Amino acid sequence: MINYLYNLMYRITGFLIFSTLVYIMYYIFTRRKLYAYSKQFLGEFAFPLIGNCYMLIGKNEDVLIKLAKFFKKFDGVNQPLKFWLGSKLCIIFTNPHQVEKILFSQKLSHKMEIYDILKRFVGEGLITASGAEYRRHKKIIVPILDLNFINSLYDVFLKYSQKCTEDLMFYCNKGTLDIEPFIHDCFLRTVSHAFLGKEYDEESKDDHQFKLDVIEIYDKILTRLIRPWLHPDFIYQMTSLAKREDELMQRCHAYIGKAVIESWRRFQSGTASNKDIIPLIDFLTERVAEHPDLMNEKFFFDHIFTLFLASEDTLTIIASFLCVCLGMYPEYQEKLAEELRRHFGETPRAASMEDISRLPYLEMCIKETLRVVPIGPILLRKITEECEIDGWKLPEGASLLMPVYFIHRDRRYWQNPDHFYPDHFLPEAVKGRPTYAYMPFSGGIRGCIGKVFSNVNLKIFMATFLQRFEVEADGKLPDIKFKIDISVRPINGYKVRIKKRQWK
Numbered sequence: 001m002i003n004y005l006y007n008l009m010y011r012i013t014g015f016l017i018f019s020t021l022v023y024i025m026y027y028i029f030t031r032r033k034l035y036a037y038s039k040q041f042l043g044e045f046a047f048p049l050i051g052n053c054y055m056l057i058g059k060n061e062d063v064l065i066k067l068a069k070f071f072k073k074f075d076g077v078n079q080p081l082k083f084w085l086g087s088k089l090c091i092i093f094t095n096p097h098q099v100e101k102i103l104f105s106q107k108l109s110h111k112m113e114i115y116d117i118l119k120r121f122v123g124e125g126l127i128t129a130s131g132a133e134y135r136r137h138k139k140i141i142v143p144i145l146d147l148n149f150i151n152s153l154y155d156v157f158l159k160y161s162q163k164c165t166e167d168l169m170f171y172c173n174k175g176t177l178d179i180e181p182f183i184h185d186c187f188l189r190t191v192s193h194a195f196l197g198k199e200y201d202e203e204s205k206d207d208h209q210f211k212l213d214v215i216e217i218y219d220k221i222l223t224r225l226i227r228p229w230l231h232p233d234f235i236y237q238m239t240s241l242a243k244r245e246d247e248l249m250q251r252c253h254a255y256i257g258k259a260v261i262e263s264w265r266r267f268q269s270g271t272a273s274n275k276d277i278i279p280l281i282d283f284l285t286e287r288v289a290e291h292p293d294l295m296n297e298k299f300f301f302d303h304i305f306t307l308f309l310a311s312e313d314t315l316t317i318i319a320s321f322l323c324v325c326l327g328m329y330p331e332y333q334e335k336l337a338e339e340l341r342r343h344f345g346e347t348p349r350a351a352s353m354e355d356i357s358r359l360p361y362l363e364m365c366i367k368e369t370l371r372v373v374p375i376g377p378i379l380l381r382k383i384t385e386e387c388e389i390d391g392w393k394l395p396e397g398a399s400l401l402m403p404v405y406f407i408h409r410d411r412r413y414w415q416n417p418d419h420f421y422p423d424h425f426l427p428e429a430v431k432g433r434p435t436y437a438y439m440p441f442s443g444g445i446r447g448c449i450g451k452v453f454s455n456v457n458l459k460i461f462m463a464t465f466l467q468r469f470e471v472e473a474d475g476k477l478p479d480i481k482f483k484i485d486i487s488v489r490p491i492n493g494y495k496v497r498i499k500k501r502q503w504k
């Protein structure tokens, strides 16, 4: 009997070893092109299964520093690199001319699988979707965000910028504060009003809960993004994080769903135009009502939620970090204040649409902030069919990485890359640089559709804020430690001291 069992165990073990070997051989055989093509690219030593991930082991906050070390090793190399993310081959393009070709390639417009994590929240919204449906929907949404729409929002931009500066008045000369929650409140209100047609009500439990939920959503997305073992859905579903995410999703979906229903009611009763502005949701309702085959309810919902989430966090990061930068570099703040004094004259006043088109130094400061904290620090694409970029063969199944954060700090294109230095955007400096050495809004086929909206809103906010306040902050840019997640943020928040600006 013992002999029989021993024999059986022996056979089972043999079978398991044999099957594993067959599977490994099959796996290697089906990926032979991937391995062969990967030899074209320079990279660091990669272990089987974990690839180069060992280089990223440690605290989440240190990932950016570790990636910086990787790029430093290949400083000045003008060819694509490779990084094995586990068994996934990532080909890294840092040459702006090649990046431009990728961004404009229809074949390379599919987002990498990692974006599926966002799909739990925003489904098939424009950021995560691909394919024919995506293209059809983009054609409907982009024209809504035209200049007429943006001009019509002027009062909304101004109202919440002014409210924010009034709220901040109390904190003048009161020591250090994190300015981000105030600025987040401003842009959350602006985007709620402009996109959903909903004025955020301080007293409303639903509105307050939605604000908290949105903040937590970003946190949940990040938590999962930076933990690769939580990426497979079947593992994630078993965690308490997934349960919490479901709760958040249900509440947020109910909140946005209510705004969708209200918009349809307005459309059906013909009262849409009675509002102070026509919000984006009402324009979309109108388009879809005229052509019901354009998109179903689910897509409609996903697009609205995507646009909402794509806006308020991005605007908050840029405006908050610009305040910190101006605090750290008083010489540029003074130059900007001088421009504002020259332009606005004797006394501060509300900035008009006309005003903001005549403040070139403010524009340079915003651009420089977008350089140092690019909202999309690494753009990721999936290679769905074999293709070539400048003679480099790209195998199906690999991914493409465009490390915007590092291109924005590449000494070949930036005179003073490690500091906040608005002169990077003087016309002669811009002329001497390849266009895609700077891509805060990405570009090409998957480029940001909110660029003009953001520029106008940011300028009105900053012109309002800087006429009232002077900011101070400790240190310089190299002293700030950033973390990379869905975006880039300073680990220690946005600490500044504010005081009333002496205008004369």
Ligand code: HEM
Pocket (backbone or CB within 6 Å): 126, 127, 128, 138, 145, 306, 307, 310, 311, 312, 314, 315, 318, 370, 374, 375, 376, 379, 380, 439, 440, 441, 442, 445, 446, 447, 448, 449, 450, 451, 453, 454
């Ligand atoms: C300072 C503000 C903003 C910055 C820096 C920014 C940046 C970006 C970047 C880098 C991408 C490409 C992401 C990727 O390929 O992974 C993107 C895409 C996108 N952004 Fe923005 N964004 C900003 C504001 C906005 C606003 C206000 C809206 C809404 C009106 C918006 C809507 C979108 C959408 C829908 C996409 C996806 C486009 C597509 O894939 O076709 N963004 N944005």
